[in-house]
Amino acid sequence: MFTLATWNINSVRLREGLVIRLLQEEAPDVLCLQECKSPVELIPREGFAALGYHHMVARGQKGYNGVAILSKLPLEEVAGHDFASLGHARHVAARLPNGVVIHNCYVPAGGDIPDRTQNEKFGQKLDYLTEMRDHFRDSLPQRSILVGDLNIAPREDDVWNHKQLLKIVSHTPIEVEHFNAVMEAGDWVDVTRQDIPEGRLYSWWSYRSPDWDAGDKGRRLDHVWATKDIAASAHGSRILRPVRGWEQGSDHVPVFASFDL
């Protein structure tokens, strides 16, 4: 059995202490981070290694984006795709000793206007998802897990108000179509919703909301998927809402799942 977590950390250097706290309190075997906002060589690894996280694969760039997989178990880096050729550090993949491949993804946010003719970033987001779809259609992943900040809340109960968010980037029908096309192409199963099929689930609350907890205007942007061949081994999914209230916290909280593999 191993436990895995995904967390958009919004600067791994500013929040090194919060990563250490999560590793100490929850001790996942693998932690996937997004928005590290750091070149790989400047990621502060020492404190993570001191807790047993001796292995890391990462893609980084100065100031923006960046993904990293921290692990107690050895990792073999197997890919780092630049979907849509944006030149961004948004994907890295690694294989665990048991053969399971973990994809860590940070899908572009897509800007504010949900129209690619008015907003180039929205088009890039859709193109990014289309290239992900094509990649998984061609590679037919098996014994694989995909996690990350996918920047889309696909279900009505993944947002605080479905009707109000239908024209808001992250919950528009065209984004959900693209999201579902990626899932279908790789035969991915939504592990979080397999474990917690009913009720509202959020993993992100905006910094701009004056009282995130009482207002609770959240969205489920962070996901854990597994290919169908191993999805039945997944269990114990959790979204760690209290982490949003940690001092100088990220706007995202960690999402956990365990696998009997």
Added chain:
DNA sequence: ATGGTCGTGTGACGA
């Protein structure tokens, strides 16, 4: 309809 808050790195830009 608008503005609200962060992080990076010092002026906007991205989220």
